[in-house]
Amino acid sequence: MKIPFYHLDAFTDRQFAGNPSAICPLEEFIDEELMQKIARENNPSETSFIVKRDGYYDARWFTENKELDLSGHGTLSSAYIVFTKLEPELDRVKFKTKSGILEVYKEGDHLAIDLPARPAVRSEMPYELVLALGKLPKHVYRYATRDYMVIYDDEDQILDLDPDFEELLKVQTHGVICTAPGHDVDFVSRYFFPVTGKDEDPVTGSAHCTLAPYWNSVLNKRVMTAKQLSKRGGSLQVEVIGDRIKLMGKVVTYMEGTITV
Numbered sequence: 001m002k003i004p005f006y007h008l009d010a011f012t013d014r015q016f017a018g019n020p021s022a023i024c025p026l027e028e029f030i031d032e033e034l035m036q037k038i039a040r041e042n043n044p045s046e047t048s049f050i051v052k053r054d055g056y057y058d059a060r061w062f063t064e065n066k067e068l069d070l071s072g073h074g075t076l077s078s079a080y081i082v083f084t085k086l087e088p089e090l091d092r093v094k095f096k097t098k099s100g101i102l103e104v105y106k107e108g109d110h111l112a113i114d115l116p117a118r119p120a121v122r123s124e125m126p127y128e129l130v131l132a133l134g135k136l137p138k139h140v141y142r143y144a145t146r147d148y149m150v151i152y153d154d155e156d157q158i159l160d161l162d163p164d165f166e167e168l169l170k171v172q173t174h175g176v177i178c179t180a181p182g183h184d185v186d187f188v189s190r191y192f193f194p195v196t197g198k199d200e201d202p203v204t205g206s207a208h209c210t211l212a213p214y215w216n217s218v219l220n221k222r223v224m225t226a227k228q229l230s231k232r233g234g235s236l237q238v239e240v241i242g243d244r245i246k247l248m249g250k251v252v253t254y255m256e257g258t259i260t261v
Helices: 032-042 072-086 127-133 155-160 208-219
Strands: 002-010 019-026 046-052 057-062 092-097 100-107 110-116 139-143 147-151 175-181 187-192 223-228 234-241 244-249 251-260
Touching: 002 032, 002 072, 019 032, 019 072, 032 046, 032 057, 046 072, 057 072, 072 092, 072 100, 072 110, 072 244, 072 251, 110 208, 127 147, 127 175, 139 208, 147 208, 155 175, 155 187, 175 208, 187 208, 208 223, 208 234, 208 244
Parallel strands: 019 046, 057 092, 147 175, 187 223
Antiparallel strands: 002 019, 002 251, 046 057, 092 100, 100 110, 110 244, 139 147, 175 187, 223 234, 234 244
């Protein structure tokens, strides 16, 4: 079996930055165990598998050890491949996913993605979380049982974070969003998720579904600029539209080829 393969960098305008993403267009979904093995072998943050249907694409996302319910950069990257390789006549595309229908469309030289808002609520501050992060936060929030969101006062505190990932694995959560006001953008963040097999995500679209509602309420701004302060780094523009979030970013190609299995 031969599967087309694209390796892209999302939420950036240059290679070797943003969030690396693998895209595998399929005629039909293959065995789930094989998709998991391919994602583990590809080894970016996530591998997206997409299947063309009548008027939309089915999409599934895998990290190296689990399937995800939402991947912002995976969806943005999948749309980029649709627009540049599969159906270049399109200027918008819909993906049917475990998080519902997600639409991506061209807006100038950016791609815009429509995602569900995931607002967090104030939470108790787990001792293990503070121990793992090594810095006492100002506030702690949580979205459902998926992510903690930890609020700090300053961008430099986010840059200086050096978590103990063994301790972080003891916290009952998918990931931890750490955020603060930015120096030259509205807010900055980092996202730690060792439960997936990777300690830190370079740029996390899904985390901004929780970040955007929070900073919208704090800053009283509907449209905001954001940076994720990982080593690779990434830039986004976010807009709160009711119970939806619009994320805007760019995607660049690093590699394309064929997987033979």
